[in-house]
Amino acid sequence: MRALAVEDDERIARDVAAALEGAGFRVERAADGETAWFLGDTEDFDLVVLDLGLPRMDGLSVLRRWRAAGRDMPVLVLTARGSWQERVEGIEAGADDYLPKPFRMEELLARARALMRRAGGLGAAVQEFGDLVVDLNRMSVARAGVPVNLTALEWRALAYLLLNRARVVPPGELLEHLYGDDDREANALEAVIARLRRKLGDGVVGTRRGFGYFFEGTSG
Amino acid sequence: MRALAVEDDERIARDVAAALEGAGFRVERAADGETAWFLGDTEDFDLVVLDLGLPRMDGLSVLRRWRAAGRDMPVLVLTARGSWQERVEGIEAGADDYLPKPFRMEELLARARALMRRAGGLGAAVQEFGDLVVDLNRMSVARAGVPVNLTALEWRALAYLLLNRARVVPPGELLEHLYGDDDREANALEAVIARLRRKLGDGVVGTRRGFGYFFEGTSG
DNA sequence: CGGCTCCTGTCAGCGTCCCGTCAGCACGGC
DNA sequence: GCCGTGCTGACGGGACGCTGACAGGAGCCG
Numbered sequence: 097m098r099a100l101a102v103e104d105d106e107r108i109a110r111d112v113a114a115a116l117e118g119a120g121f122r123v124e125r126a127a128d129g130e131t132a133w134f135l136g137d138t139e140d141f142d143l144v145v146l147d148l149g150l151p152r153m154d155g156l157s158v159l160r161r162w163r164a165a166g167r168d169m170p171v172l173v174l175t176a177r178g179s180w181q182e183r184v185e186g187i188e189a190g191a192d193d194y195l196p197k198p199f200r201m202e203e204l205l206a207r208a209r210a211l212m213r214r215a216g217g218l219g220a221a222v223q224e225f226g227d228l229v230v231d232l233n234r235m236s237v238a239r240a241g242v243p244v245n246l247t248a249l250e251w252r253a254l255a256y257l258l259l260n261r262a263r264v265v266p267p268g269e270l271l272e273h274l275y276g277d278d279d280r281e282a283n284a285l286e287a288v289i290a291r292l293r294r295k296l297g298d299g300v301v302g303t304r305r306g307f308g309y310f311f312e313g314t315s316g
Numbered sequence: 317m318r319a320l321a322v323e324d325d326e327r328i329a330r331d332v333a334a335a336l337e338g339a340g341f342r343v344e345r346a347a348d349g350e351t352a353w354f355l356g357d358t359e360d361f362d363l364v365v366l367d368l369g370l371p372r373m374d375g376l377s378v379l380r381r382w383r384a385a386g387r388d389m390p391v392l393v394l395t396a397r398g399s400w401q402e403r404v405e406g407i408e409a410g411a412d413d414y415l416p417k418p419f420r421m422e423e424l425l426a427r428a429r430a431l432m433r434r435a436g437g438l439g440a441a442v443q444e445f446g447d448l449v450v451d452l453n454r455m456s457v458a459r460a461g462v463p464v465n466l467t468a469l470e471w472r473a474l475a476y477l478l479l480n481r482a483r484v485v486p487p488g489e490l491l492e493h494l495y496g497d498d499d500r501e502a503n504a505l506e507a508v509i510a511r512l513r514r515k516l517g518d519g520v521v522g523t524r525r526g527f528g529y530f531f532e533g534t535s536g
Numbered sequence: 537c538g539g540c541t542c543c544t545g546t547c548a549g550c551g552t553c554c555c556g557t558c559a560g561c562a563c564g565g566c
Numbered sequence: 567g568c569c570g571t572g573c574t575g576a577c578g579g580g581a582c583g584c585t586g587a588c589a590g591g592a593g594c595c596g
Contacts, residue, residue: 196492203486206483206484209483210480210482210483213482221482221483233482233483233484234482234483234484234530235484235524235527247525247526247553247554247555248525248526248527248554249526249554249555251527280556280557281556281557281558283556283557283558283572283573284555284556284557286572286573286574287555287556287557287573287574288555288556289572289573290572290573290574290575291555293573294574303572303573305563305564305565305571305572306571377593380593467542467543467544468543469543469544500545500546501545501546501547502583503545503546503547503583504544504545504546506583506584506585507544507545507546507584507585508544508545509583509584510583510584510585510586511543511544513584514585523583523584525552525553525554525582525583526554526582
């Protein structure tokens with residue numbers, strides 16, 4: 097599964113690429129319209145995430161050119177919130193779906209998978225780690241076949257650890273991801289983790305004292 | 317393959333008819349609403365291209381009457397460019413797609429083909445989920461054999477959840493899909509969902525607190 | 537034009553479930 | 567053994583979502 101991320105804002109581009117890679121895509125990146133157009137025209141992608149405000153060639157023009165040339169891969173367009181005009185133009189230009197900014201990475205992934213499913217491909221939404229089964233679309237989890245009901249906050253914490261598996265996530269980072277503002281006591285996070293652990297059992301969320309939390313792929 | 321071209325501007329009508337004939341359709345023409353309605357009601361067409369601004373009866377009324385009478389042929393509506401409102405009304409009235417004027421004939425043909433593919437192709441217009449039967453062409457629903465009368469808004473909500481089954485749809489996304497502008501209170505959506513549920517019974521529309529709504533394939 | 541029906545957004549009230557806080561405890565490091 | 571870090575159970579305020587009622591408005595019909 098190959099994806100093309102077209103976005104000139106370096107920070108957003110990095111996040112999008114990381115999220116897509118975490119979902120199993122091999123990701124190519126383009127920071128301007130001409131590069132994007134060239135890549136999309138000469139190579140095959142299973143998914144394109146396309147920002148509209150691009151240097152050198154506007155995103156809509158890029159999309160129109162692809163469509164005119166018969167390139168029919170699913171394209172997810174990033175638009176400014178509430179700008180329905182952009183949306184209409186996007187749809188007319190051949191976009192398959194649009195996502196208003198700002199958005200959460202999980203939502204981007206969910207829509208991307210929905211697109212690919214519609215396109216006929218199989219959106220690999222279900223990931224397994226030992227006896228832990230995670231459905232990123234339904235936002236549901238099952239342990240040893242038993243479905244586990246997570247709240248929104250718990251889910252987002254787990255998903256973040258999942259996307260950043262392979263490294264230890266500092267509590268401050270997790271706090272910022274979950275809330276944004278930092279008005280909470282640090283203990284709030286600990287409470288969330290505790291509830292997560294009680295629901296999921298051992299061997300899922302680990303602690304590295306003094307550093308942070310991490311996802312244990314190997315279920316005990 | 318028979319097509320009906322409804323358009324009062326003689327020049328455009330001629331072009332549309334020519335394009336459709338070039339694509340292999342046998343084309344009938346109507347220049348006013350009443351004639352169009354009569355033809356569409358009494359004869360079978362595989363495709364209708366419908367302009368909105370018509371003498372004697374508005375295009376939207378024609379469309380609504382057809383749908384009310386159970387005529388489910390694919391209808392491609394021609395609207396003024398950028399008229400978001402017209403588009404929404406058109407879809408609510410039962411249009412399958414719309415095309416903003418001015419347009420290139422190739423685009424009309426492309427959309428027409430896409431419509432027919434959707435209507436006749438394997439995209440099985442009738443889908444069943446347990447004792448719930450949904451006809452995507454007729455825009456009709458039945459539960460346990462009993463037909464359920466949905467309003468335009470309710471239908472679009474259900475259809476969107478259906479199209480995006482396999483994932484949880486955030487309320488903001490559903491709101492945007494239903495309305496486009498964001499002027500509505502969030503509660504409007506809850507009201508629509510509540511009415512949907514009352515009509516359909518349990519086991520169709522589910523809620524995931526903090527995330528959104530989803531379609532439950534497993535009817536209880 | 538006037539009356540009727542149906543649709544739908546808004547409002548207020550209510551129940552349920554979150555989840556942040558607090559206090560106390562367990563454990564590891566030195 | 568002491569301290570600091572992190573974990574846990576309990577609890578209460580509050581957010582979230584559901585529902586019934588109501589009114590404005592659009593369409594339809596006479």
